[in-house]
Amino acid sequence: MIGAPARAQGFDRRLIAPMILGSVLNPVNSSMLAVALVPIGAAFGAPPSQTAWLVSALYLATAVGQPVVGRLVDTYGPRPLYLIGTGLVGIAGVLGALAPSLPVLVAARVLLGFGTCAAYPASMHLIRGESERTGQDSPSAVLAALAVANQTISVIGPTLGGLLIGLGGWHTIFTINVPLSLACLVLGARRLPRLAARRRTVTRVDLIGMVLFAGMLTALLLFLMSPQAGHWYLPVLALAAGAGLTWRELRVAEPFIDLRVLGGNLPLLATFLRQVLAYVTAYAFLYGFTQWLEQGRGLSASVAGLVLLPMSLTAVAITAVTGRHEQVWGKLLVGGLTQLAGCAALLLVDQASPIWLLCGLALLIGIPQGLNGLANQNTLYHQADPARMGSSAGLLRTCTYLGAMIASAASGAFFSRGADTPGLHELGLFTLTVAALFLAVTLLDRSVRRIGSAQHH
Known part of the structure; x- marks a missing residue:
């Protein structure tokens, strides 16, 4: 129970500010980096194949850490994990701002990922x-507020990053984490409940399961970063860790991931799966298309950020308008179709494409970015075991970062000779295939058609 009787009949609105501010720390750091890769590469004399580690490091750390921390949240309550994590973000911001070399900067991104x-x-x-x-089973307004905030930050991040870099x-994209971290610590300490909203009787944490999961995912993502024949041992390690995880989780009383329930x-x-596919295309645009705007099209970081502004405005508006509606089938269908169209449009642009056409493409791809993540978040809320909401939400975020890692690996492969137009067209064909798979999964999943049609308990 939280606080005073005045809050007993409705959602405690004092929780909204720390929830939103804390949850946007990851998307703000993910998206601002898109326009900073080229300046950072120039500062350290590093090619795109090396600066790609700045993307991969954060997503590797976060993909591994999200479900682990989510399980700890389920076990010990949200307050201590929230305060520790947001505190680490401030430390990482200082480390990144003072980084004397690219490896130190990569270490700062790893710390940001865990934080x-x-x-x-x-x-x-x-x-x-x-x-x-x-007793209000569907807090759609609160879920919408969380989605709108995350979506807003994700899509305005490149524009904000470009402005900060210009200043x-x-x-500056690292320094900004210090005041954000301090704000989270103050709000979290003052407003988050000292005890979990739902008391649990778990006294043991499945550390072995967490280690096996981390090993499996790390090996898989390291292979995706550099898929070469010489790295054959990485998928073997991933399979071995996965087999060990399966054996462990089916036998332990309190598993890290309850495979029986999940299966x-x-x-x-x-x-x-939809989350992975949606964010492969989203991050291919965020990183691949943005790098092409700067190198292939010759725009500055600030102008590239402004070209992406229509994507920002469209995504935010659509998320805000549709967020309060529980129904997800229409969101996923429209999101899937417009995602397919946006990926196809990548095949039509080149270094001579006018700015208005590039802005139009950004506007088009803003539609699925405003719909797909929101729909998947709302779907998870209805589908996940309430006792494992934290770890399920963490797994959803892991899927987001797995999609980002695949997109980063694809961008690195197609831009091996630089972010040129032929590489962009190859990336377009890849994302077109992924978008088609997303639409197929959506059409085959009949369960999403029922969400929002009646109350779910």
Whole structure:
């Protein structure tokens, strides 16, 4: 129970500010970097194949850490994990701003990845706890606020990053984490409940399962970063760790990932798959298209950020307008179709394309970015086991970062000779295939058609 009787009949709105501010720390650091890769590469004399580690390092750390921290949130409550995580973000911001070399900068991004792991699963845990406390099973307005905030930051990040770089150089995209971290610490300490909204009896944490999961995912993502025949041992290690994880989780009393429940929840597995596919295309645009704007089209970081502004405005507007509606089928269908169209449009642009056409493409791709993530988040809320809401939300974020890692690997492969137009067209063909798979999964999943048509309990 949280706070005073005045809040007993509805969602405790004092929780919204720390929830939103904490959950946007990851997307703001993900998206601002898109326009900083070229300046950072110039500062350290590093080619795109090396600066790609700045992208991969954060997503590797976050993909591994999200479900682990989410499980700890389920076990110990959101407050301590939230405060520890947001505190690490401030430390990482200082380290990044003062980094004397690219490896130190990569280390700062790893620390940022771990630091930003806690806030989103903590927020979803709090939302579920407040829903149970108030008896309001579908807090769609609160879920929408969280989605709007994350979507807004994700899509305005490149524009914000470009402006910050124009004002103070690439260091500013790290420095900004210090005041953000302090704000989270103050709000979290003052407003988050000292006890979990739902008391649990778990006294042991499945550390072996967490280590096996981390090993499996790390080996897989390291291979995706550099898929070469000489790295054959990485998928072998991933398979071995996965086999060990499966054996362990089916036998332990309190598993890190309850494979029996998860394996019997095919709709939730489909949601995880859609999340991966949606964010392969989203991050291919965020990183691949943005790098092409700067190198292939010859725009400055600030102008490239402004070209992406229509994407920002479209995504934010669509998320805000549709966020309060529980129904997800229409969102996924329209998002899938417009995503397909946006990927196809990549094949039509070249170094002579006018700015208005590039802005139009950005506007088009803003539509699925405003719909798909929101729909998957709302779907997860209805499909996941309430007792594992934190870890399920963490797994959803892991799927997001897995999509980002695949997009980063694809961009690195197609831009091996630089972010030129032929490489962009190859990236377009790849994302077109991924977008078609997303639409196919959506059409085959009949369960999403029922969400929003009636109350789910």
